[in-house]
Ligand code: ATP
């Protein structure tokens with residue numbers, strides 16, 4: 001049976017990159033398999049967070065899952081720290097992971113670069129992510145392209161564990177879209193759009209006001225030609241806008257390129273703003289309607305209970321395999 005697990009960190013305002021690369025897949029795939037969608041707050045604290053902000057954001061991510069179309073009667077939505085087995089399996093797996101393999105993770109290298117003091121959590125972050133995934137006998141992990149290396153590490157850890165202690169874990173596969181797995185920054189289209197990048201103009205938040213994202217799209221870096229063509233290497237800015245347009249409108253890039261032949265970048269941008277205003281408007285309206293904290297907390301409580309039932313069994317299996325005493 002197919003089983004999905006994925007997580008998003010409550011470490012900033014979610015961008016259209018998070019939506020198109022990950023959450024849109026959560027929605028599309030929830031009908032095909034049993035799905036667990038987590039708000040990974042324990043991962044977010046690997047970098048400094050304001051406690052009040054973090055608390056608010058963690059609920060907000062869950063609310064956004066719902067607003068984007070994740071259905072709590074189909075998928076299990078919960079907060080990572082509510083299921084203590086994540087931290088527990090994280091430790092058990094740290095004892096089966098190597099410093100060398102963690103030091104090679106590009107996300108760690110990027111986030112620790114130039115810092116005088118780097119906390120241990122940032123370094124062991126991928127082992128906690130492996131625990132998240134392996135706890136649920138996950139077969140598929142829907143993520144954006146940047147997480148591929150972490151999932152490969154998860155597979156390595158699981159395979160090594162199985163070899164050493166006997167068959168314990170299901171080996172998961174990354175589920176990365178062929179198209180839209182890497183939405184690029186608007187100001188620098190050779191870099192990934194990131195919710196924590198310094199320049200606000202580089203990204204668009206899912207909950208952003210149309211008047212603000214209109215300005216960002218109109219200012220988005222393109223090139224000095226005036227030809228609308230999909231060519232990620234030579235025209236990364238235009239190709240990124242075409243990708244975003246295509247995914248929001250549900251129209252192929254080929255069809256867009258044909259439709260915009262002879263037109264300018266300004267036309268493409270203006271129409272993109274309209275499509276986005278429509279799609280994001282629907283999500284934003286639903287987000288407002290879901291503003292009842294009690295109801296949201298009930299969904300999260302039910303989600304963590306359901307998740308814990310599976311997680312507990314896995315941890316016991318792992319402890320048994322490793323030789324820890326179970327009473
Ligand atoms: P940060 O940039 O602050 O590290 P992030 O924006 O990458 O964070 P995460 O919480 O780490 O956000 O990612 C949540 C999900 O969104 C992951 O599956 C990730 O691969 C995906 N994702 C993030 N940015 C993009 C992007 N620009 N394009 C496609 N998918 C993305």
Ligand code: LTN
Nearest residue numbers: 005006007008009040043129132
């Ligand atoms: N590392 C991921 C977030 C994350 C995750 C997971 C994704 C934590 N645990 C488990 C998929 C499965 C990120 O930075 N986007």
